[in-house]
Amino acid sequence: MMKTDYKILVYSDNIDDVRLCQSYLKSSSTHEYFLIFQDSQNDFFTDIEQGSYDCILVSYSTQQQSDHDFFKKLFHLRPDLPVIILCDHDNTDMAIYQFKNGVSDFVETNTATPEILKYTIEKAVRTHEHMAAEQFENERLLVLVIDDNEDDREVCMRALRKNKDTEYDFVELSSSQHVVETIKEHEFHCILLDYSLPGADGITVLQTIKQHNPFLPVIIMTGQGSEEIAVSSIKNGADNYMVKSQLSPENAKSVVSRAVQYQKLNKLLIEKEKALKKIHIEKFQEEEVLNQIHLIVSDAHRPFEKRMKDILKLGTQYFGLELGIISEINFDDYHVKFASDYTHIKQDQLFSLGNTYCSFTFKSDTPQAWHNAGMSEIKTHPCYEHFGLNAYIGTKIFVNNRPYGTVNFSSKDARVQPFSEREKAFINLISQYLGHEIYRNITKNEREHLIDDLRGVNAELEQFAYQTAHDLKAPILSAIQNLENMQTQLKAEDVAGAQNTYSNVKKSLSQMDALIADILSLTFVSKIKEAPQNLDLQSLIDQSFEKLGHIHVEKNIKVVTDMGCRQVKSHKIRMQLIIDNLISNAVKYYDPAEAEPYIKVSSSQKNNSFYLSVEDNGLGIEPQDEAQLFEMFQRFHKAASFGSGLGLYMVKKSADILGGHIEYNRPASGKGVCFTLSLPVFSSNN
Known part of the structure; x- marks a missing residue:
């Protein structure tokens, strides 16, 4: 993250204010503060003319309350610099009064914190930067002038019209009677409000205007300069005030433009603060949800x-x-x-x-x-x-x-x-x-x-x-x-x-x-590892009988095939092993006493499964032996033929590897055996 550098000139002969600045304005990961201190007015003004600064801090105790020329001279030399007054609680009214001369803000030193001082400086600098970036050239401003004296209204409007770089339109009111309706009908940039109106004082009208539009700049106008009126007006929400007798085109333009720009920026800042607050709330909610999710996934007993389900519930709430x-x-x-x-x-x-x-x-x-x-x-x-x-x-x-x-x-x-x-x-x-x-x-x-x-x-x-x-x-x-x-x-x-x-x-x-x-x-x-391929089942069955030397012919065993599904996609070696073992067992354990021995091989496909059955009417399996049928080294007819007892075990293992299942059923006739292999159908989906 880039750091923001602030070069600040501090004018103070108050050691407490100096220490406050030194203590509060320490550099951080986001801001770097460079402080220059002056306690001599001559040296201070020399520094202002020759130096490059971002902000000026002035200790109000350095100046006598009546020394208003100090601020006039300051803003005459550097109107581009934001000025912040450092004062105690007793001098806040006088600090507010200096707003008319262009002071940006003030900080009460007895209640200030590092965060307050840093925020006030940042806000003042940003305000001046924004005002410098947005000029009023070629912009048309709509101004509401409220004054019961027609001549005074004309004086104000004439002073503003003399500024050739900004065009003004005016709406005039001679009383406060229709103020609310008027500000609802028009989008005013600024209001010039007479402090003394028939039947209502300017402060009451000011408060009414601010209730309906807090971002509409209002400038109080008085016949004679009064610090008490100025302070009271600004405390009640006025953006500035002007003395009619001292009105000039330059002064009028400066006060109006500063008030309009300040309220524009103030509105932007408040909206941004609201957005940041919303982001902060959202971030807090996210952190809460993430903390709860962490507790959920860390709970070994859940x-x-x-x-x-609990994570989904948190998501629906968020x-x-x-x-x-x-x-x-x-x-x-x-x-x-x-x-x-x-x-x-x-x-x-x-x-x-x-x-x-x-x-x-x-x-x-x-x-x-x-x-x-x-x-x-x-x-x-x-x-x-x-x-x-x-x-x-x-x-x-x-x-x-x-x-x-x-x-x-x-x-x-x-x-x-x-x-x-x-x-x-x-x-x-x-x-x-x-x-x-x-x-x-x-x-x-x-x-x-x-x-x-x-x-x-x-x-x-x-x-x-x-x-x-x-x-x-x-x-x-x-x-x-x-x-x-x-x-x-x-x-x-x-x-x-x-x-x-x-x-x-x-x-x-x-x-x-x-x-x-x-x-x-x-x-x-x-x-064994092999890829699935399209297999011709009849061919695999024929190969099995060939390996047995067609002994089934010698034993007069009838072979019946019912190939409802002739083609299947599977692993050839394993399928051949399964068919070989099932057919070999059917031949080896045929019943010599059976008049018409047979072996029936059938296949079919239903939904996404393939089925292959081998059935015979041979010696069969005794009920008590069925539980051990697919275990290793199980031989049930030792007198009929020698075998290792591994054949059906290998059949089951191959079926498992293929993702299928082999099961034994007694034929409907009650004699012999029926083994059925079921396999998932291979497709582009698996």
């Missing part, structure tokens, strides 16, 4: 859903709107995640994004707002036509630097004023808080799921290690025993026995090889 919503947006789906009030809207309610104002918000990098949609360019938008929302402000929410959805506040009632840039900046702050909280909640849930997954994996690993050791040990021990028997048989030259034992060894090693192959497949299932 559930996530309640934190979101913006003065009825409803706050946090949405998640996925392509054309507008998903209501949280709302401040569920009277007219439901949590998890789904809308088409195009039917919401957030269709504009989600496309924009800046907040979008309408204070009266029914009178705007979006009055034909479906959101206005369906819900009648007039006031709306919303912005995007980013979660982990990615667009997540929106936060928006709305109301059926229109707002009087458009949303300010400050309000738009504030909703961005709320969005940042929400994005952080949503991300924190997502990572918390993911962390909890990950912990659960790790626990499950650890349990599976323990079971896997134990079962693998057991299943590998059995064929190894069997092979060792058979090899020892074969050695004995060969020594006894029992060739036939040795050949039979050899077959048993080979069978044991084949079982071990199959188990190792399934273990390697399980590892492969966990690590």
Whole structure:
């Protein structure tokens, strides 16, 4: 921030006033004060003529009250400099009296503070700068002259008309009777008011004028100079006063122009102060809301859903709107995640994004707002036509630097004023808080799921290690025993026995090889990464039967296919693994006693899900075994066929990785099994 430098000349022989200036006018981060002190009048005027200053401080105790020539000389030499009088309470009337000579303001030293003194200096400097920047050349001023003496009115008007650089228009009143009506009918720049009017004194009329228009400059006119009248007039709101007998064109123009400019600037300053006060209030409200939001998000015992709703409630209070919503947006789906009030809207309610104002918000990098949609360019938008929302402000929410959805506040009632840039900046702050909280909640849930997954994996690993050791040990021990028997048989030259034992060894090693192959497949299932592609289901089914060497033909198993959906977009290797295992199980565990064994493979698509079913009328699953169906190393028909017991486990794991589900159902006939795979349909949306 740039500093403002003030070079100030202080004229005082009062040590208390000198110390006050030295103590109060210390440099700060925004202002730099350079003070020059003079206690000699001659040196003071020499400094004024030769030096460059921004403001002059004059201690009133330095001058005798009757020494009015001092100020006349001061303003004759430097009319461009603001002058502030330092005085005690007893001399305020005399300080006010010097306003007629051009004094900008005064400060009571016995009640002053550093802030008051600095503000008075800044205001005086700004006033003079503004007056210097705005000249009255070629400006036409409308002046109301109120005087019961026609000649006096003419003298005042003639004095002003002699100034060729400013044009004047006049309205005349000979009494105060129609003052209020007159100032309502015209936009006057200034009023010249006689102090003595028939039936009313000038002070009463002055107060009436100021009540109706406090920014209308009023200059009191008197027949003879009177300090008492001057002080009383200025205390009651007069901007200056003039003595009729001392009136001159230069004096009249100076007093009028200074009064007009001062009131113009004073009005601007007051309006600016009001605006600053409003900003201060808004900032205070923002800080309060942000403090409350901070307390909400810092409350570890407050559930996530309640934190979101509480933040939305604070937002509705700040913006003065009825409803706050946090949405998640996925392509054309507008998903209501949280709302401040569920009277007219439901949590998890789904809308088409195009039917919401957030269709504009989600496309924009800046907040979008309408204070009266029914009178705007979006009055034909479906959101206005369906819900009648007039006031709306919303912005995007980013979660982990990615667009997540929106936060928006709305109301059926229109707002009087458009949303300010400050309000738009504030909703961005709320969005940042929400994005952080949503991300924190997502990572918390993911962390909890990950912990659960790790626990499950650890349990599976323990079971896997134990079962693998057991299943590998059995064929190894069997092979060792058979090899020892074969050695004995060969020594006894029992060739036939040795050949039979050899077959048993080979069978044991084949079982071990199959188990190792399934273990390697399980590892492969966990690590494989591939992109989805369009798959021909019939081709995958045919390949599965080919891998089995068409053994189903030898076993006289009838194969039936019902491909309601022939094409699906998915991961080929995992889909092939699922189909291979389901068909392999159906073939291996067929029922030899069944007169007409069959395997039925069917597929279909409903809504956004794909279904694949493999059904048979084979040996089936006993009810007590159904709970362990998809666990590792589960074998239910050991006599029918050797297996590792990992097939259905790998099917379930692959289905989970694909975002789907595998379930078991007993066929309607009550015999055999039916496994159904359900998967989400891949599209451009996912």
